[in-house]
Amino acid sequence: MSIPSRVTVVGAGAAGLSVAEGLRREGFSGRLTLVGEEEHLPYDRPPLSKQLLTGAWEPDRLPLRSGEDIERLDLDLRLGVRATALDSDRREVVLDDGSRVGYEALVIATGAAPRRLPETEGIAGIHVLRTLEDALGLRSALGDKPRLAVVGSGFVGAEAAAVARELGVDVTMITDAAAPLADALGVELGALLTEVHRENGVRIEAGVGVESVTTHDGHATGVRLADGRTIAADAVLVGIGAVPNTAWLAGSGIPVGNGVECDSTLYAGSGVWAAGDVAAWLHPRTGRALRIEHRTNAAEQGLAVARNILAGPGRATPFDSVPYVWSDQYDLKVQIYGQTRNADRVEIVEGSVADRRLVALYGRGDRVCGVTGINLPRATRTHRALVAEAAPWPNARSEDHPLKDPADDLPQHTVKEPLRSTS
Known part of the structure; x- marks a missing residue:
């Protein structure tokens, strides 16, 4: 594995941008292609469930870098196109506009996609919260003061429930955990968050799963619980986690399980690296495979991959940070x-x-x-x-x-x- 002269990064979020910036900062002067499925310049996602959803921010505050900063990176920038396949033999990424992008080193930074409830495709009034368009759609819906059912009590669901209450929306949070975030924080702190949400007017249905979404004329009308009860709702936010975007790698020979499977240096083999939510790497201290969906982790991994690409054969270092x-x-x-x-x-x-x-x-x-x-x-x-x-x-x-x-x-x-x- 020699130092490449052409690098392609698939995924224009925090991780992908971090790779590009890291390469240029470390003196890489070769061809650098950045491919992004969305038409926007790389933007920050944490505010989607916070400042943007409340209306305190507008979309123009989200970009991670200005247009001028992006231009200075001298990128072959491909926005609004999606990678559909990887031809690892020819070392080319196939895009949905019919074009192919070659590489000597490839960085997969395609992130993750929100899980959805089964059999809800095409039903109006059902929302997820992952992209700018998702957030704007939910913000618009909240403006009508609907009865909102939040399915899931992870960070996205809990934050959105809090924002909705601050906007005067009727909110019910539904979770199969004992309490919001209890699976991550423990029962005691989960109970604290439950108390705070209830004090602010959120109804919480804990320890119960969701069976289906009820509809009328193609629009959501409520959520049917596993115990047979139905929670009436005009809007449903589904926040039940995410799955890594790896389907486009089918048949490529790149190892894929719960993400792109990498060694401790974030290398997946055959000139391919991964960073961000999509990367499952061997933790250097525990030896266990780990995949983390944290904003800071994405940026840190992007910089680590950039350094390792330029380190040369045998000189890549393991990625070991505190999430x-x-x-x-x-x-x-x-x-x-x-x-x-x-x-x-x-x-x-x-x-x-x-x-x-x-x-x-x-x-x-x-x-x-x-x-x-x-x-x-x-x-x-x-x-x-x-x-x-x-x-x-x-x-x-x-x-x-x-x-x-x-x-x-x-x-x-x-x-x-x-x-x-x-x-």
């Missing part, structure tokens, strides 16, 4: 460093649930694996070092609160939500 995600809900700022999901213990080490200001450490085995802070950003950052070092669990005690995934006890027809980033 970070944040969420703003009402007057709560929730911050997470590391991996709290599937931890087996949690302990509040600063503040309290009662004060709604706290820092909680999460452990797996005898090591710290994550930290969550609520309204204590400085103290939360201080504890980040324990996560980065995978420090021995402090003051381990048998009475430490267990942190399990409540969905493990739910019926098999329910859908678990992967931790996804809105930040």
